[in-house]
Amino acid sequence: MIYLSLILFVIVIFLGYRKFYIERQITSLIKQLSEINKNKDRRKVTLGLSNKRLEILGELINESIDIRIQSEAERIKVEKDLRQTIANMSHDLRTPLTSIIGYLQLLKLDDADKAEKNEYLHTAEHRAKSLEVLLNDFYELSLIESLDYELNMEKLNISKVLQQIVLDRYSDFMERNIRPSINIPDKNFYIIAEKKSIERVIENILTNAIKYAKDAIDVSLTQEQGKLIITISNTFTNLSEKDMASLFDRFYMADKSRSGKGTGLGLAIAKGLVEKMDGSITAKINDDRFKICCCFKASI
Template identity: 60%
Template structure:
């Protein structure tokens, strides 16, 4: 009987010690969490107890800390992107508005001739139309990037749509004295997409190549296994790898003075629409030739 009592006492002492030690570890974990939250340090929870449940708890807490850290980093990036977008938008709005106001003030001058008035009106109208394009592009992009924006996807002949878009841009190529090299297979390729969105993608890619090509433009549609690949290439000047990495970002322009020919939204719209149509898009540059590839699943 005495041995049983001694044995039970030993067990009680052991359990009491273990409980005290577990409580100490829980208190240590709590203090570490408080310290991490208060000081915002990059640190993980550590424990000194070989207990599977406590180890699992510490592991899950570390996962939550990592998720929180990533979330805060994403929040900072989004805030920076928003500030940059607002700054770019303000600049791009202010430039044509200032020009329009300036020409309107010229029109009010008494010594302005009728020919000058007509010239100033034409310039003001051109600036107003550029402003309208910018606002329309920004509105379209905001719609595309919204989570609830859906496309009416259907089976489409990409060969036919590409040919129509190239014919629509024929005058632009002629005006730039560019004779594009075009490769479209004889066999029709079908993909799942929305017709007006696919047209918008192709038109934006062609417009971008016409505006910024140094001399040569290539448009190629091909089939690799079960993937339809639309590739638009054009020669460029002073375009860096960093420019290519950021080429699909909103308002990004290789021209840092933002005095170029576009709004900086065209390729961002392309990327958004391609992703909405379950495709992928990439850009690369080799030997001063910019290549943009869109990939869609063949059906």
């Protein structure tokens, strides 16, 4: 009986001791969380007592902290991107608008002859059209990036689509004195995509290649492990590995002068559309070639 009482006494002391430390650990958790929330710290909560349920609670709390940190980082990035987009948009709007206003003022000059006024009018019209292209591209990109943007997906013969687009751009190749290397198999390959969207993707990438190619462009369609890969590559002069990280960003242009050769939205639109069609798009520099590859799941 004495031994039983002693054992019960030890058990009671042990349980009381353990309860005391558990309460202490919970108090510590409350204090740590209060400080983390107050100071928005990035540190994690720590536990000093081995208790399975408390360890699980601590892990879940730390996972929540990780999610908060990640969400905060994403929010900061979105805000930074938005500010940069507004700055770029303002720059690209201001340039043609200033030019249009200037030429309209020149049209009012009494000493300008008819030929000069026609020239001013033509230039103002050209600037207005470039402004229209910018606004249309930005509007399209904003639609693509919206969550409720839907595509009309269907089974497409990507071989035929690619061949037709390359053929339609023949005059553009000739204007740049470029004879493209085309490697599109005679065999018909199919993907699930929206026709107008895949055409826009290829058009945008090809336009970029034609605009910046040094002297050669390659277009190919290959199949690898159930995937169809459209590759458009060109020789280049003004690209670095650093450019690769930002190439698909809105308004990003390797030409840092933003000299009016484009809106800087073409590749961003291409990326948005490819991802909406469950594909992937990558860019890389390989020797003297700049390559953009679009990968889609092959359809039987």
